[in-house]
Amino acid sequence: MARGGPAWRDGGLHDAAVVAGVVLLIAGLLFGRADVALLGVPALLATVLGRTRPPGERLTLAEEAAVGEAAGVIESTVQVRGGELVHARASAAGHRPTEFVARTAGEGGRSFRLRLASVRTGPQETAVVDVRAYEGVWEHDPLAVGGARRLVLPSSMRLGGVPVPRSLRGVTGPRVSRRFGDGNELRDVHPFQPGDRLRRIDWRATARRSPDLATLYVRRTFADAEAAVMLVVDSRDDVGPDVRTWRGYSEQRVDEATSLDLARHAAASVARALVEHGDRVGLIDMARESRPVPPATGRRHLRRVLHGLALAHPVGQPSARVRPPQVPGDTLVYLFSTVLDDAAAQLVRTWRSLGHQVVVVDTLPDVRPVTEPHLAIAWRIVRMERQMRLDRLAREGVPIVSWAGSGRLRSAASLEALARVAARKRDWR
Template sequence: MTVGGVTGPEGPSSRGWQLTSAYTAAVVAGVVLLALGVLGGRADLALIGVPGLLAAAWARSGRPGLAGDTAEATAEDAEPRGTLQEPEGSAAAGELTATLRVDPGAADVVHLRIGAAGHRTTEVTLRTAPHPTPHPTPPSHPAPARDVPLRLSSVRTGPQDTFAIDLRGSLRATWEQEPVQVGSTRRLVLPAAAPLGRLPLPQRLRGLTGPHSSRRLGDGAELRDIHPFTPGDRLRRIDWRTTARRSPDLDTLYVRRTYATAEATAVLVVDSRDDVGPDLHTWRGYGTLRVDEPTSLDLARHAAASIARALVEGGDRVGLEDLARRRRPLPPAAGRRHLRRVVHGLALAHPKDRASVHRVRPPQVPADAIVYLFTTVLDDEPLHLVRTWRTKGHPVVVIDTLPDVHPVTENHLRIAWRIARLEREDRLAALTGEGVPVVRWAGSERDQATIRFETLARAAERHVPGRTGTP
């Protein structure tokens, strides 16, 4: 799908051709040499300037698109054009690709300046391929279009600016086109999901079917007890060995009762009010975030996508809530299609003005659902949310998404970060003291997140009788 084109100050239009500085230098040099030769009586000096003037006159008469060249060619048709073609749909994290199609028109050389946010600018010069004929390429038969592959590497996710390209064509080093822009676009980069093992689940499971053994009586694989036969029990549940041992005369039949299977419900709550990087200089909105360093929101998207994928693959239901956006949340559901909706919603999460996103009430969570909160814990709002959810009986797991902060040399920044870090450590200590598990998802500690989740899942199983929680 074509998503870019040649644009100017007033949209797509012809910018025209103009003479180059080489032409001006040739004319000036020829006039000066001819004048010096005439005034000084130096015929040889005057003859040196004549070829330059003749070449300039010949080059000027060959302006691209003149009616004298061909009746079919126009100035607009002779101008080089560029079209940026990007793949349809959203892009995956890590690498963005596109193709720039260059139509050289009457130009024999096309100059490109390719840039992107956070990357160095690259300049490329394309010499157009000659027309496959034994004679030079006439203006009525322009060179074929050229495809230039483009590739952009970045660990950032969400809406991202792609390639910004300036294009300029030249002909015989005499005529050049004014630079035009190939429109830059924004693409939605989806977060990637890391493989995870077992995850903590809620204590009560309300689903009618699923991969986990619930605490209520029903059809399942885990044995609950042996009970005398009652009306409503299925005949295939009769345990004949127990019946023969306890009631040799078959006066009473005994059946094997099991725990019912069910599915868990989890709600992913992304605190997208903050999007801070490792560099403290960019926390106030100044400077440019590096494309090779993930921000806190990038880490939150990656962690949430990983947890959502593990839950959906285990047969559980997952919902999504964004603290910075006042819109209808994504209700819990299961399936691959719903997982794509969750990942797409994570990619759309972005910070807004704090004054406009203050919540009077915390997000509503379905009954008996576990909450995964992804936050930087830079203020007291996460503590209020966690305490409210726990008061209502919801287990909460906090995912710490603050990246590892780079050391700074400025005294005022060092003092400010020390105060913010101490306050943040106090909040994390308060959560840990209240029994809320905190999992770090940044730097080298991200690799230990899988082990931490496994430990939390095993600890939850020891306190919930009658349920294994095995995916």
């Protein structure tokens, strides 16, 4: 939105120019130096012309968001109109301020592109730009633009493969199912039966097995299908590497990813791997009571999932759910959680009792050492309780993958290994 400033005012250059011109004239007359006296004439003439010529249009600022949102980047364009020179200063939390001077004389003004790299995702504040304009001896009061909240989409990393459910759905897709139907995977060569399609006749096999064409043979294949996966993000809490910020009394650093940032990144990576393979993926936000994103595929749907991940944030105090989110019966569930309470473990057990396969992605960041004695004791108790939950889930056969910054590459390798194991179990031949 454009902002109009107040009227122009004398910036103090008039008095300085008059004093400089008078001093040069007097010095030239006293010392008999005509060249020195002539140096004061331009200053006096510029002062007179500047005072007689009124300033132009008021200074206006306008900020426009970038057309395409990039993952992990906040971009915007600032349009400046008014004045001959502007002195701008761009600042953002956690970043060094940047100052520059530019010429803006012209009918269209001048535009500046701002690009702010962000480790954090979700709703974030943009940079604030303070601008002061100058025109002759006139100076404009500083104006500010920016500081609005923008939605930063999560970035993703390329995964070689991710686990998918054993039971597939649909009559088409990139994977081979256990059902007979149209596909590319050969099952066997069988005598022609009522219901078989004529285009499935294998004439070579028929000529080899029945030269007199008494029996026709057809090629039977396995039907193609697709996998369906639900991404469940436990956004009830958002904690960072500093335990002192968990109480909510101090601000989290903008250059450190929180647990929700890790969850968004992990979920975006899994969603990207599934969509690129042609499978279906859905999204459930546990902190919001909105409808879940149903499983679908395609680039547009991936964009929708990324937008839903960016909107995930804590709402009120963390509370236990009365019933788990409803997911289709033939889907695999990815739960992205810090497992700081029993609610996440209870959800996993409920889903498994209903026959769902569940993969838990631990999104707690690497916690820095705690120096305060009382906080150190509290963190030790919370850490031990959390580890007991994870160990209990692991003994029950639940795959657990840690997505902390120190072991993210190992986490990707663990998902690929789980995908290979799941593929071997699904290969019934």
